[in-house]
Amino acid sequence: MDRLSSLRAFQKVIEEGGFAAAARALDLSPAVVTRLVADLEEHLGTRLLHRTTRRVSLTEAGEAYLERIRQVLIDLDEAGELVSSQTRELAGVLRVLAPPVLATHVLAPLVSGFRQTYPKIRLDIEVASHREPPIEAYDITLLGTSTGFDANVIARKVIASEAILLASPDYVRRRGMPQRPEDLARHDCLRLKPSVGRTRVWRLLNAADGDRPTEVEVEPVLWANHTDTLMHAALDGAGITATTLELAAPMLANGQLVRVLSPWITDRLNLYAALPSRKFMPRRTQVFLDYLVAQTRQRVDQALRNSALR
Secondary structure (H helix, E strand, O other): OOHHHHHHHHHHHHHHOOHHHHHHHHOOOHHHHHHHHHHHHHHHOOOOEEEOOOOEEEOHHHHHHHHHHHHHHHHHHHHHHHHHHOOOOOOEEEEEEEOHHHHHHHHHHHHHHHHHHOOOEEEEEEEOOOOOOOHHHOOEEEEEEEOOOOOOOEEEEEEEEEEEEEEOHHHHHHHOOOOOHHHHHHOOEEEEOOOOOOOOEEEEEEOOOOOEEEEEEOOOOEEEOOHHHHHHHHHOOOOEEEEEHHHHHHHHHOOOOEEEEEEEEEEEEEEEEEEOOOOOOOHHHHHHHHHHHHHHHHHHHHHHHHHHHO
16 A cells, blocks of 8 residues: 555545545546545554545544644655755745735845846745735745734744834925924824824834934824825925835935934834744745845845935
8 A cells, every 4th residue: 555645645535525526636536546545444444534425524533643644744745845955946936925015115126136046936926915914825924013023923034124204305405304303393294094092193212312202293294004105205205204214225225215303213113024834944935035134134234324325
């Protein structure tokens, strides 16, 4: 008996809900799948499945057996992938989930360079916002979080960031550069809609003084629940907004935006790449993670250097 084939056939019958569906999934005939499961039952000396003309279901022994072999089969697949990844050219599909703002400003700028380095790795990027993202369904899930984030997920930190205040050079020429947080009350402020809290109070932290906080009452000229809307309005000279360094990096580097009220910030944030499993990471996932971390940090460092020289 081919024990491994029998184990896979048994598992697939339960996953697919029947012998015929399992046969299609395994690209085998129903007779072969039936024989594989029967051989397994004979080898174990017990019945694993209840069979009727309409459905199959697990016996008590079958339920206990399936629970144990699932992890065995996962381990075997991962071991095979680990060994083969060392001997073949990096290839395959990498599935990434990201909210819109991170897909646009973090992922998209990396695609060309990554593809030039690893031309046989194809990227499948799903852009969606989830309150509880289905991390287990993707190779990598990008998460933007506050510094107090403590969810029970497996994740690698891409970058620790700050949310800084920004405006276009044209706006600063017209309205002047604010010198103190209190000056924001006399400026056109573009703000992200808060989920809770006072909508007219902007809380700032002095990054050069242990994040000493201060609160400024402002009358925003624009509220939006979309970061890109605020950023493009700021680019067009509509006012002062706040966003993270990694998102603003290209616009700081080329001078489209300038930092306002340094060293004051509006928050400290982290960008994480969440992973579905701690036990095994395909090589293509590892190289993309390394590239993501290196390029994101490099872009932010370059933007800070360039903006400091202006």
